[in-house]
Each structure stands twice: as structure tokens, then as C-alpha cells.
Amino acid sequence: QGQLVQSGAEVKKPGASVKVSCKASGYTFSSYGISWVRQAPGQGLEWMGWISGYNGKTNYAQKVQGRVTMTTDTSTNIAYMELRSLTSDDTAVYYCARRSVFGMDVWGQGTTVTVSS
């Protein structure tokens, strides 16, 4: 079925960067992509982008394009999402999810990122 385990909570200052990891297990990593989704306090879900587990191809949402980089390490089955130039608007819970033909069918537990001076 598959499992995704994310790294722990982060507290960052405005202008800093954050890198969240997402370790996959229980399935063939290269057969699926990883999407990243975030939820700011009191807001809905926001898709940030996805990365192919096969060839590393990426597709980013316009809102974060230029500030986000998604990568994978196929030797360890870990996906990473780095977000730069953080502002208070980036305070959110960040989720990774397995991207399949069925949508996003396996989710990580979420990583809270707090941006505060």
C-alpha cells in the first residue's frame, strides 16, 4: 500500500529557507510521483507542485514558482521540498502525497513550518 514519513516541525525566520523531507516505503518509488500540498492556518488545501519519481521532472504552482525546488534521492527513496525567501504567509502544514493515476492516494503525516521573527 505504501507509507510516507515526513521530517519534523521547523521554525524559521523571515527570509530563510526550509527543506522538508518525505521518506517513501512499501512501494516502488520510481513508479510514482510525489506531490506537495500545504494548508495555512484556517485555510484550505493548496497544491504546490509535483515531482516524478521516475525522471525527476517537476511541475510547480505559479504561486511558488521561483522559490520552490522539489528533488528526489532514488537511492534512499526520499523526496525533498525546499522553499526559499520565507514570509509569514508560508506558515502552514506541509504534506507530501503519492501522485498516482488515482490522484493523491497516500499521504505523509504533515510537517508544520512556522515563519516568525
Add this chain to the structure above:
Amino acid sequence: EIVLTQSPGTLSLSPGERATLSCRASQSVGGSFLAWYQHKPGQAPSLLIHSASSRATDVPDRFSGSGSGTNFTLTITRLEPEDFAVYYCQQYSSSHYTFGQGTKVEIK
């Protein structure tokens, strides 16, 4: 970008009642690549429905999805206490995915 609009914003119902949630797209969702997710506070979202009408693994049959093109519906036939949550539709037809703003199903 495909914009998804969900209605109503909040649905106040009692256990045992039927819930009907709507999701309208700004343009046709190709291949009916439309999913529904349930999201409870403090938990990760979970996939309920994919391809507009196919239940995900282990999802109870009281959940059903329908629709095509620009109009989609999630129906919960008899609300159980554990069904009170926020529900999101999401399209994965275009390379840029989008979510609706969510419908909260609350206990009346």
C-alpha cells in the same frame, strides 16, 4: 488553471442524514480526473473518490461520486459520526493540479 468552486461552504446535518456536496470546474476536467478527499483536524487528508466516481481502497460504500465535464457531486448516503469533516475536490487533469476551497460537514 482550472478553478474549482465547491458548494455549499458549510453543510449542517444530523447523523443518518444524506449529504450532497457540489464541485464545479471553470472548464471541463478531462478524463474525469477528479478526486474527493476527506480532511479531519490534526490528520492528513485521505482519498475517498478518484476518477470522479471510483471509491478508493477501504472507503465505505455510503460514499459515492458522480459527474463529468464541469459538474461533480460527492454524496454521503447516511452520515456516520466519523464523517463530520471538511471535504475537498481536486482535479488532476491538467499538469497544474487545483483544489476546491472545501465544504465543511458539521453536526447540526
